[in-house]
Amino acid sequence: MSETSRVILVTGATGGIGSAVCARLAQAGNSLILAARDIAKLQAACARLKGPGEQSFRWISVDMSSDASVLSFSRELAAKGTVLDGVVLMPPQMRPTEECQPPPDTWRQLFQSHFIGPLELLKSAISIMQPEPSQGRRAKIVxxxxxxxxxxxGNYATSNVLRCAWLAQAKTLAFALGERGIHVNTLSLGGTLTPDYVASIGQRATRAGMTFDERVATETxxxxxxxxxxxxxxxLAVEVLLSPFSDHITGVNLLHDGGFTRAY
Ligand SMILES: NC(=O)c1ccc[n+]([C@@H]2O[C@H](COP(=O)([O-])OP(=O)(O)OC[C@H]3O[C@@H](n4cnc5c(N)ncnc54)[C@H](OP(=O)(O)O)[C@@H]3O)[C@@H](O)[C@H]2O)c1
Structure with missing residues (x-):
């Protein structure tokens, strides 16, 4: 299949990052399946997408915190006979918290919505990939x-744990799926100026008696x-990871943080 006729599933497709990812992948000629919970937002997001060719944009609603919803999503995905060439998986945004020893029910709920649910969804997506590496057809997961x-x-106590779990899961999947021509890479973001993040910087600026630009300069x-x-x-980074750029790259965690992370 040519570069311009790939089918990519994007979860979190209506969010600040998902919207930009969908717009870019659409402009590059990909067909997209958008996933999130809010149907009205999904419909509006699909209607906004523009591409150069005859690609299709459709959506399936899913709540990744619910097993039943993920199951129904998987059935709908499989029922349409879709073959996926790529997945951009966005486990839901994690709230900041300094509570590093939350009670068991909080952990169960967090693992369900941020790990188990998204992983079940990913499993169903993998099951409808048909890569053919010998013919240059590879499937890419970001x-x-x-x-x-x-x-x-310190202020992302539960995120520290769950993001490490995802890194281990991605590496494990990369090992298991590489032979089939399925690549699994992660893209780890630092602060990114989505509308919600911009609003939260604005609130911090107001509390500190600063302008927005002064606050950004301080924080960065x-x-x-x-x-x-x-x-x-x-x-752009997602598009590149889905492209032939990564044909010999899998199991990598790419930091997209302006150099913030100090570790080698
Ligand atoms: N923005 C940043 O600075 C930043 C930094 C580091 C990492 N990230 C990561 O980047 C990803 C996207 O962030 P964002 O800023 O774009 O977030 P966002 O604007 O809050 O968007 C979240 C998206 O996920 C969907 N979603 C939320 N809960 C869901 C659920 N239970 N099931 C299915 N879909 C769900 C939302 O739509 P519905 O509400 O309709 O479901 C929306 O499409 C997240 O994984 C986030 O942790 C972001």
Whole structure:
């Protein structure tokens, strides 16, 4: 199949990063299946997408925190006879918390919505991939993660744990699926200027009696590139990881953080 006729599933497709990813992949000629919970937002997102060719944009609603919803999503995906060439998996955004010893029920709920549910969805997506490496047809999975995958942050206590779990899962899948021509890489984001993140910076600026730009300069003073990322930069990195650029790359965790992470 040519580069311009691939079918890519994007979860979290209506969010700040998902919207930019979908717009870029659509412009590059891919057919897309958008997934998230809110049907009205999915419909609006599909309607906004523009591409150069005859590719299709459709959506399937899913709540990744619910086994029943993921099962129904998987059935709908399989029923349409779709063959997937790529997946951009975004486990839902994790809230900041300094609570590093939450009660068992909190852990169960977090693992369900941020790990088990998204992983079940990914399994169903993998089951409808038909890569043929001998004919140059590879399938690519990009898991959107965060820098807590490699660096513990005090205010993201539960994210530290779950992002590490995803890194291990991605590496394990990369080993297991490589022979079939299925690549699994993660993209770990630092602060990215989505509308929600911009709003939260604005609130911090107001509380600190600063302008928005002053606050950004303060917050990014420990980032070598002295800036936050943009959703468009993330979208470009995703497109590249889905492209032939990664034909000999799998099991990698690419940091998209302006150099913030200090570890080698
Ligand atoms: N923005 C940043 O600075 C930043 C930094 C590091 C990592 N990240 C990671 O990047 C990813 C995307 O972040 P974002 O800023 O774009 O988030 P966002 O704007 O909050 O978007 C989240 C997306 O996920 C969907 N979603 C939320 N809960 C869901 C659920 N239970 N089941 C299915 N879909 C669900 C949302 O749609 P519905 O609500 O309709 O379901 C929406 O499409 C997340 O994994 C986040 O942790 C972001």
């Amino acid at each position: 898991i959107i993660s965060a820098i807590t995958s490699v660096q513990a942050l 003073s420990n980032i070598p590139l002295r800036k936050y990322g943009s959703p468009d930069e993330v979208a």
